[in-house]
Amino acid sequence: MTSRTPRRTRTPSVALLAALPALAVATGGCGLLGTDKKADTGEAGQGKVTITLAGPNQWNTSGSSFGPAWEALVDAFEKREPGIEVRTQVLPLDGFTQTITSQLAAGTAPELVFNQPPHKAHEVHALDEELQKPNPYVPGNQRWIDVFRKEYFGPDVSKALSKESGKLEYIPFNLVAIGLFYNKDAFTKAGIQQAPATWEDFRAACAKLKAAGYDPVALDKGALAAGWTWESITTQLTDKYYDQWNYFDVTGKPGKAPSVTEKSLSKAIKEGTLTAAKTPEVAESLKLYKEFFDNGTPNWSGVADGGATVGYRDFVTGKAAMSWGTDFAVEALKTDAKFAIGTMPFPTITKATTPVSTDAPARYGASVGGTSYMVPSTVKGEKYAATIKFLQFMSSPAVKPWLDATGGLPAIEGVEPSSETAGLLEGEWGKIYRVHGLPGGPEGSPFREVFDGFLLGKRSLQEELPDLQKWWDRGVEAGIKKNNWGDEDWAK
Numbered sequence: 001m002t003s004r005t006p007r008r009t010r011t012p013s014v015a016l017l018a019a020l021p022a023l024a025v026a027t028g029g030c031g032l033l034g035t036d037k038k039a040d041t042g043e044a045g046q047g048k049v050t051i052t053l054a055g056p057n058q059w060n061t062s063g064s065s066f067g068p069a070w071e072a073l074v075d076a077f078e079k080r081e082p083g084i085e086v087r088t089q090v091l092p093l094d095g096f097t098q099t100i101t102s103q104l105a106a107g108t109a110p111e112l113v114f115n116q117p118p119h120k121a122h123e124v125h126a127l128d129e130e131l132q133k134p135n136p137y138v139p140g141n142q143r144w145i146d147v148f149r150k151e152y153f154g155p156d157v158s159k160a161l162s163k164e165s166g167k168l169e170y171i172p173f174n175l176v177a178i179g180l181f182y183n184k185d186a187f188t189k190a191g192i193q194q195a196p197a198t199w200e201d202f203r204a205a206c207a208k209l210k211a212a213g214y215d216p217v218a219l220d221k222g223a224l225a226a227g228w229t230w231e232s233i234t235t236q237l238t239d240k241y242y243d244q245w246n247y248f249d250v251t252g253k254p255g256k257a258p259s260v261t262e263k264s265l266s267k268a269i270k271e272g273t274l275t276a277a278k279t280p281e282v283a284e285s286l287k288l289y290k291e292f293f294d295n296g297t298p299n300w301s302g303v304a305d306g307g308a309t310v311g312y313r314d315f316v317t318g319k320a321a322m323s324w325g326t327d328f329a330v331e332a333l334k335t336d337a338k339f340a341i342g343t344m345p346f347p348t349i350t351k352a353t354t355p356v357s358t359d360a361p362a363r364y365g366a367s368v369g370g371t372s373y374m375v376p377s378t379v380k381g382e383k384y385a386a387t388i389k390f391l392q393f394m395s396s397p398a399v400k401p402w403l404d405a406t407g408g409l410p411a412i413e414g415v416e417p418s419s420e421t422a423g424l425l426e427g428e429w430g431k432i433y434r435v436h437g438l439p440g441g442p443e444g445s446p447f448r449e450v451f452d453g454f455l456l457g458k459r460s461l462q463e464e465l466p467d468l469q470k471w472w473d474r475g476v477e478a479g480i481k482k483n484n485w486g487d488e489d490w491a492k
Contacts, residue, residue, distance in 0.1 A: 047083070049386045054089040055114030056096045058371060059331045059406050063090055067331065069405030077393045080137075084386045109376040111387045116372075121165035125375045128155070128168050130388055137396035147395050147412045148172070153368050160368055169374050171391040173399065174408035176370035177424040178228055178326050181309065181333065184340040186214050186321040195344035195423065199288070202347040206295045209321045218311025218320035219293065219300035223447050225310040225324050230451070231437030232346040232362055233288050237281040239360035242434045245274065247490075252483075260435045263483070266476045267490045269439075276469040282438065284356045286454065286461055286468075288349065293455045296320075301456060309333065327421045328370065330407020334420070343421050345429030365432035366409055366425060441471040442478040 059067050066088060074086045089110060091099055100117040103109035104124065131145040138147050145154055145168075153160045153172055162169045182195060187205075190212035196202040206216040219225050238245075247264045249255035257264070268274035276282045297303055297311055297320055306312030308326045315323040316336040325333075325343075333341055348362045373394075375387050395412055403410055404418045409425060417425060424430070440450040450471050453459035459467070485491045 048085045049083060049382050050085045050087065051112065051383055051386050051390065052087045052089050052110035053112040053373060053390075054091055054096075054100065054110045055371075055373065056093050057090050058328050063092075065090065067406070069331075069402045073399065073402040076398060077390060080393070081386075081389055084389065086390060104376055107376075107378045109378065111379050111383055112373045112375060112390070114372070115170035115374045116369075121162055121167070121169070123377055124169050125377055125379070125384070126162075126165060126167035126169050127171065127375070127391075131168060135392045135395055136389075137393050137398060144392060144395065147414075149175075149411060149413055152366060153411060170372040171374075171395060172368040172411040173371040173373070173394050174327075174403060174406075175366040175368060175411050176326055176328065177366035177409055177421075177430070178324065178364060179343050179345055179424040179429065180322050181315065181325045181329070182322045182342050182344060183214075183315070183318060183320075183337075184342050186212070186318065186339070190214065190321070195342065196347050197345075199347045199349045199353040203291075214318075215297050215314065215320040216322060217292065217296040218306070218309075218315040218323040219296035220303040220306045220311045221301050221448070222305030222307070222310065224308070225293075225296075226451060226455075227440075227447050228324050229292050229346075230285070230289055230440070230447075232364060233292075233349065234281070234285045234438040235364075235433035235435055236349050236360050236362055237285050237354075237356055238279075238435045238438065239433070240281075240358045241268075241274075244268075245435065252485075258434075259432050262436060262439075262479065263485065265436055265439065266479050266485075269472050269476050270480075270490060276465045276472065281356050282468070283461060283465060284354050285438065286464060288354070289451070290455055301452065327407045327409050327417075327424055330418070330420050331405065334407075341420055343423030345423060345426050348428075360434075361428035363428050363431050363433040366430060368411060370408070370411075439472055439475055442475040443482070445471075445475075 057063070057066055059070075065071060070088070074088070078085060091114075096114065097117040100109065100113045101119060104113070104117075104119045109123075132143055135141045135144040135147055141147060148154060151157070152175055153168075155161070155168065160168060186209065187195075190205070190208040192205050192208055196205045209216045242260060245260050245264050245268045246256050247254065247267050248257065248261055250257045250261065252261075252263055265274065293300070297314055300311070303311060303314070306315075306323075307329075309315060309329040309332070310324040311320055312323070314320040316333065318337075318339060330341075346362045346364070348359070349357050350359050351357045373391065375384065375391075379387060397412075397415055399408075399410070399412075400415050402408065403415065407418050407421045409417050409421055416422070440447045450468065451464075454461070454464040480486050480491045
């Protein structure tokens with residue numbers, strides 16, 4: 001079922017979409033394959049080992065560079081390791097997946113490639129053994145694996161492991177997370193002293209922002225705001241069902257999972273434990289969902305998709321005061337917005353707003369679905385050793401200036417996030433929710449198709465609930481077929 005929107009999904013190519021900067025997504029990104037300035041000028045290091053890193057540009061629209069901060073980081077590595085030269089090959093957003101997949105299959109991939117394109121386990125090096133060795137760029141480190149934030153990357157994190165081999169085959173350079181960006185100047189002008197923490201705070205802030213001449217929330221016709229908002233609301237209000245709906249572990253076998261899985265939700269819907277009409281949290285979620293959109297950009301359904309920053313133009317021009325976004329949007333925002341920006345969690349829905357709340361905090365969590373690279377299995381000898389050194393360097397405090405410049409969230413311990421994106425990991429919001437967000441329709445169906453009629457006032461709540469149940473039923477049946485669950489008693 002379509003229950004998550006592009007950030008942490010089952011398909012890597014979709015996961016990337018939300019990690020790309022607003023401007024790059026909106027314009028289609030770089031249309032030409034390019035390399036950094038060293039390759040452009042034809043410079044060649046005398047007696048040096050040259051390695052090439054190839055992947056999409058997640059920070060700006062350049063077809064030749066990941067940006068000055070990246071180049072400075074590479075320069076710092078080359079100064080530390082004068083016998084190694086690192087080149088960056090920028091791949092087009094609309095073709096990097098096919099390019100890397102084809103190169104890995106043909107054995108022609110460069111030394112470091114972006115990890116998200118589909119590939120076979122034998123086409124890349126498993127890094128488990130390397131990760132047990134010291135990282136020379138982290139003083140006192142005995143095992144490279146220990147530098148990473150354990151909740152996001154390591155042998156005990158299922159999302160970090162290759163589904164085919166069960167190995168760790170990539171190194172994360174940062175994390176990806178979502179949240180609400182806000183215009184600090186607009187908040188000050190509206191008399192808002194601090195970012196709203198609860199739904200009641202959010203209501204009050206919206207009223208003040210409207211009085212000060214702002215649209216409270218930037219919205220557009222893209223899928224991100226619809227999905228992220230629905231998920232952020234429903235994961236809070238259904239938290240009480242964690243034990244009741246938690247039928248399967250992360251492998252799909254009977255047991256418990258840290259977060260109630262899609263399979264468990266499918267079983268709850270199939271057996272009638274969760275229904276749109278009789279589970280009161282569904283109707284309450286829809287009411288709050290519509291309230292959020294009613295506080296957004298007027299006529300949002302006709303506004304062009306802003307990419308990873310929802311309603312990008314309205315937000316950067318100062319027309320709207322808040323916007324959904326990812327940490328990857330920061331570099332573009334700092335360039336285009338003429339005001340100080342901050343980030344904050346989605347507001348927590350408390351009992352003061354609705355009696356169906358249990359005061360469960362708003363949670364979403366970060367993941368390693370941002371910038372990660374792996375080493376093709378064809379890379380051997382001194383080139384392999386050089387790639388490992390670069391990956392180790394990218395797992396050290398040396399990355400902080402680059403993270404600060406790009407708004408990146410650190411994947412390693414001991415490095416604090418930039419001031420602009422700290423709110424994306426703040427408190428409970430930085431932790432994964434306990435119950436998977438309620439679904440939309442079958443996988444592949446547009447999320448907006450399920451909810452737009454209701455959000456736009458064309459369909460009442462009484463009409464939306466049975467319609468939503470039909471979407472769920474279709475999604476469950478499609479999921480049972482796709483995942484071969486049909487032989488299980490609950491699915492018959």
